[in-house]
Amino acid sequence: MKALSVLGSTGSIGTQTLEIVDDFPDRFQVVALTAGRNLNLLIDQIRRHRPEVVALADGDLVATLRERLLALDPQDRPAPLPVLLGGCEGLCAAAAWPTADLVVTGIVGCAGLLPTLAAIRAGKDLALANKETLIAAGPVVLPELARSGSRLLPADSEHSAIFQCLQGTPWADTARLSTGIATPGLRRIQLTASGGAFRDWDAADLVKATVADATSHPNWSMGRKITVDSASLMNKGLEVIEAHYLFGIDYDQIEIIIHPQSIIHSMVELVDSSVLAQLGWPDMKLPLLYCLSWPERLETPWRRLNLTEVGQLSFRQPDPAKYPCMQLAYAAGRAGGTMPAAMNAANEQAVALFLEEQITFMDIPRLIERVCDRHRVDLKADPALADVLATDAWARQAVRELAAGSGARPVATAAG
Numbered sequence: 343m344k345a346l347s348v349l350g351s352t353g354s355i356g357t358q359t360l361e362i363v364d365d366f367p368d369r370f371q372v373v374a375l376t377a378g379r380n381l382n383l384l385i386d387q388i389r390r391h392r393p394e395v396v397a398l399a400d401g402d403l404v405a406t407l408r409e410r411l412l413a414l415d416p417q418d419r420p421a422p423l424p425v426l427l428g429g430c431e432g433l434c435a436a437a438a439w440p441t442a443d444l445v446v447t448g449i450v451g452c453a454g455l456l457p458t459l460a461a462i463r464a465g466k467d468l469a470l471a472n473k474e475t476l477i478a479a480g481p482v483v484l485p486e487l488a489r490s491g492s493r494l495l496p497a498d499s500e501h502s503a504i505f506q507c508l509q510g511t512p513w514a515d516t517a518r519l520s521t522g523i524a525t526p527g528l529r530r531i532q533l534t535a536s537g538g539a540f541r542d543w544d545a546a547d548l549v550k551a552t553v554a555d556a557t558s559h560p561n562w563s564m565g566r567k568i569t570v571d572s573a574s575l576m577n578k579g580l581e582v583i584e585a586h587y588l589f590g591i592d593y594d595q596i597e598i599i600i601h602p603q604s605i606i607h608s609m610v611e612l613v614d615s616s617v618l619a620q621l622g623w624p625d626m627k628l629p630l631l632y633c634l635s636w637p638e639r640l641e642t643p644w645r646r647l648n649l650t651e652v653g654q655l656s657f658r659q660p661d662p663a664k665y666p667c668m669q670l671a672y673a674a675g676r677a678g679g680t681m682p683a684a685m686n687a688a689n690e691q692a693v694a695l696f697l698e699e700q701i702t703f704m705d706i707p708r709l710i711e712r713v714c715d716r717h718r719v720d721l722k723a724d725p726a727l728a729d730v731l732a733t734d735a736w737a738r739q740a741v742r743e744l745a746a747g748s749g750a751r752p753v754a755t756a757a758g
């Protein structure tokens with residue numbers, strides 16, 4: 343029985359993780375849950391999974407949660423109530439909860455950084471979905487991993503594919519695969535991208551893209567922020583940096599290719615020129631299950647891949663003019679230090695403004711580029727945690743100021 347702490351349990355990653363727990367009740371149990379603000383769903387999850395601890399990002403909601411749990415019918419009310427915590431400290435305590443064996447990091451954005459670090463410092467293994475943490479703070483996270491001996495198991499489908507492919511090589515050494523040390527025998531990574539909501543749009547039409555357009559992904563069902571990141575291909579750019587840190591591979595050896603069917607989840611080329619790929623239907627439950635069961639494989643009744651049903655697997659180069667975020671991410675990764683933190687925070691803030699219809703879709707890369715340009719003079723090559731946090735806060739503020747000034751146009755003006 344593996345005990346899980348599920349961070350961001352009310353989100354897309356969190357709910358799919360809990361579905362796996364439901365599917366394998368004799369293999370996995372939940373000891374800790376964390377959420378942002380969705381009390382209704384969280385209460386359902388507490389009733390079903392009876393965790394030892396629950397933490398809410400918004401500490402002001404803890405009293406309401408307690409009252410609502412106490413008001414449940416006695417047969418539904420967990421007895422005793424779980425320990426209820428709030429704020430970042432509470433999230434960190436749930437992440438480092440003593441009885442947890444594995445921490446699933448499903449918080450969206452850099453808000454996941456401190457809880458992830460708390461889990462690593464407590465020596466927990468991680469199923470890493472919250473990629474923003476590694477992107478913003480790779481230079482801080484990797485040494486912490488090396489010190490604590492925690493293992494980072496990639497939950498992102500592409501990195502899970504790479505991880506799975508590398509398990510089949512003679513150099514497989516899981517400690518290396520998870521700490522950013524160069525992976526022997528690995529010559530190239532090909533990250534596949536669905537192309538997101540706009541893969542069949544002309545670049546010129548992107549100025550008219552609405553929130554509804556950007557949040558309807560053709561293949562994957564995910565949270566809103568990552569769905570917008572997929573539409574801009576920033577998600578793939580973030581994954582390039584994630585792959586660099588996870589597998590210790592140079593940026594020149596990481597390629598992005600558009601693969602509209604999302605059946606091949608990524609590929610690795612080895613030194614002898616052999617290419618290994620992992621295939622499956624686009625469903626996050628499979629990479630999540632592999633994180634939970636690794637190094638074992640568990641039998642599932644899930645839909646089997648049938649390539650004759652798929653018919654065709656196609657591939658093309660991404661158009662850099664259509665997807666400027668991709669280049670911004672490569673540039674930030676190559677600059678290193680605090681630059682990925684600045685870029686990631688600028689993206690998070692710009693996407694939030696886009697979702698609030700304060701800026702247009704194409705303002706997202708414009709704002710990120712301006713913030714990264716400004717950050718160049720302050721870049722810290724070998725940052726401490728405080729540098730990453732300061733850069734993150736600065737970049738968000740810079741985006742807000744630029745958007746309020748001349749850096750971006752209100753949606754109504756742009757559409758008109």
Ligand code: NDP
Binds near residue numbers: 354399472499
């Ligand atoms: P969602 O938006 O669906 O869920 C986010 C979760 O984080 C929710 O539980 C939310 O709580 C919680 N949350 C939001 N803000 C905060 C905060 N400030 N502090 C603490 N918790 C917070 O996101 P996804 O599940 O889609 O994505 C989660 C992470 O996984 C992201 O980093 C994403 O890039 C990554 N990922 C996601 C994939 C997917 O298929 N969804 C695939 C690969 C990676 P509440 O809703 O209660 O407010």
